[in-house]
Amino acid sequence: MQSSSPKLRPTAWDSLIVLAVIVLAIGTAIVFYGGLGGGDHITVTITHRGETVEKVMLEALNEEKTVTIDGTYQLTVVLSRDGVWVSESNCPSQDCLHTGTVSRAGQSIVCLPEQVVIRLDGKSDGPDIILG
Amino acid sequence: MKRTLSLLLCVLLTLSLAGCAPKEETLQIFAMDTVMDMLAVGSEAREALSASAQEINRLEALLSRTRESSEVSAINSGKTVTVSDETAELLQRAVQYAALTGGTFDITVEPLVSAWGIHTESPKVLSADEIAALLPLVGSGHLHMDGRTVTLDEGCSIDLGAIAKGYASDRVAQIFRDYGVEGGWVSLGGNVYAHGTKSDGKPWSVAIRDPQNTAGAAALVGLSNQFAVTSGGYQRYFTAEDGTVYQHIIDPSTGAPAISDLLSVTVICGNGTMADAYSTALYVMGLEGAKAFWQQHSADFDMVLITQDNILYYTPGLQGKLTVDEGGAYDAKLLS
Structure with a gap:
């Protein structure tokens, strides 16, 4: 009986998903906290x-x-x-x-x-x- | 590296989840002859505002002097009528406030309010004879109550206008609590209720309008779970042909627009109905009367008095909450 654990290696797709999460999170936070100028309108x-x-x-x-x-x-x-x-x-x-x-x-x-x-x-x- | 990346993702996701904060809702309605604004924050904010608007409209239908189907109109018809528990209780409170304030607040001043018509499209300057003819109709003794059965003496009439919005604000405060509103406020034409705090935990910032420059503020006060009502001659008035200005608050003792050394009175306390009644009464009393009344009832309310000679008096309960511009239009003085 052979015990083995699959080796998980990040692929290009994983990086893309991480990038998407980062962009979405930053975008949402900016909108919520009222960033990107426009303050005095x-x-x-x-x-x-x-x-x-x-x-x-x-x-x-x-x-x-x-x-x-x-x-x-x-x-x-x-x-x-x-x-x-x-x-x-x-x-x-x-x-x-x-x-x-x-x-x-x-x-x-x-x-x-x-x-x-x-x-x-x-x-x-x-x-x-x-x-x- | 992986740990750092995971941590970064967690922080960013937390930031983005902040967008899921309870929703802020606003509503504006015209009711009780004024414009009313409301703001509520919470998961049921929309429902709370909708219920508040319905409640205000219900109270207007019940208490309006100008709606023929209201209970107040039924009382003013001169017949003996049976009113709801709610109206009876409000009338009893009005009578109590009249007694407490020495009659400077009095719902039976209505015949004179109508005759002057300062809140209408056709105001009129009454002669001394006309006032003398109507003054005997004023006084809580003309209102006879036996439980829910109410009778007014002949020729008398009542107007709950100086108390109804305050009572409405009390009801809205209860609705906000019932719906779990986290923070919010209502402004019912000069009657404010500040509920909870802002999202940053700070009290709501309320500007007391400058009676001499109504686009500006005389002072700022931070309020949380409190009611504030301002009365002042500047709010409604008319200028007669000879240039005399007549403001809208009628002194029940003279039957004429109150001649006050105060420009405005703001009462702050934990009860909207009381704040509404007292703000009118204290304006009629004038500076010395208002000070004396507060000294007798200082546990019940705080106040801000703005005088004709540009002094802004405030009570100790507002220390640390009230901000007045140094070098501004008014000299702030603490009452003790």
């Missing part, structure tokens, strides 16, 4: 009665962009690299005008009567929640 999302009407990255704006919301009330929203503000509104509360310019991730402008939310998202060292 701020995306502006404007929703009107639950529907997204505009979504744009602030830094992608080369000039001021105007978005008009037309419903029971009319709002004019101005977007620029420096921030976002409501320039005109005929809603009764005028809270959206009073809010002024928002430019940092986490900030928002809300028009309750017309159910418009202008929200800035992105990486930020700022607060998680704004109260008041």
Whole structure:
């Protein structure tokens, strides 16, 4: 009776699999930990009665962009690299005008009567929640 | 070499498995006349947010003053009505808060709130005579309760607007616990509940809005498993033709918009309903009244008071949690 243990020698295929695991692991970790730059992008999302009407990255704006919301009330929203503000509104509360310019991730402008939310998202060292 | 390679692979796989962390879900709804944002982290985060939205909508249907089918509308109809246990309990708490705060929080101020209409599209400046005619309708003594049976005196009406969102935040907190939400927060139009911590174990960072520059923050406070509510005249107001600004919080003792030396009041505690009621009451009380009230009830809550003369007062429970920009708009002072 002959006892023998098979000799396992890595082949080129094994190396390929190891390489694939390494690439996938690094790739997943980079995505999860938010690497590869892009840290300061701020995306502006404007929703009107639950529907997204505009979504744009602030830094992608080369000039001021105007978005008009037309419903029971009319709002004019101005977007620029420096921030976002409501320039005109005929809603009764005028809270959206009073809010002024928002430019940092986490900030928002809300028009309750017309159910418009202008929200800035992105990486930020700022607060998680704004109260008041 | 093989060991090194194996170790390297293990580390990399561990890193990649970090991507399997509990999912973060967000939800935004319009309810109770405000916009509400919620965030939850956990394996059942989506279900928790969905259940929270349903609960908020249920409470609005139950407690709204403007919905004809609500129990509050039934009470305001002037008939004797039998309400749910939940509504009865909330009314009892409202009456307790009115007694505790010396009537600076009072759900029976509704006739004056409606007459001023500051939260509506057609606000009106009331004359002294008009106020005098409505003031006798204000006071918890007009609300008669026998268990779940409720009757209001003729001409009186109630509005739970200054307490309903706080109560809703209490209910959402319970739903978050029921669904095992690991961390998250809800912001119900000026009512915040911070649940657990962020994924890095730090408390949630809450910015108290600067009442004089509403795009900025007056202070930052770290919160975990706590409720925070801010009341301030800057939140809703209207400017009359003569340029006078009338803010939305009505002083139940005068029947007119409160004339406060405070710009905003933030109450932080372990109960959303209490935080909601107290923030309104303390704003009406003004600086000295709010300080005196806190000294009597300091075990129940912490607070941040921002005054007309740019001082930000905070209570000892917030030491180490509150950050105010040095050289910023407000001088921070610790109350004792």
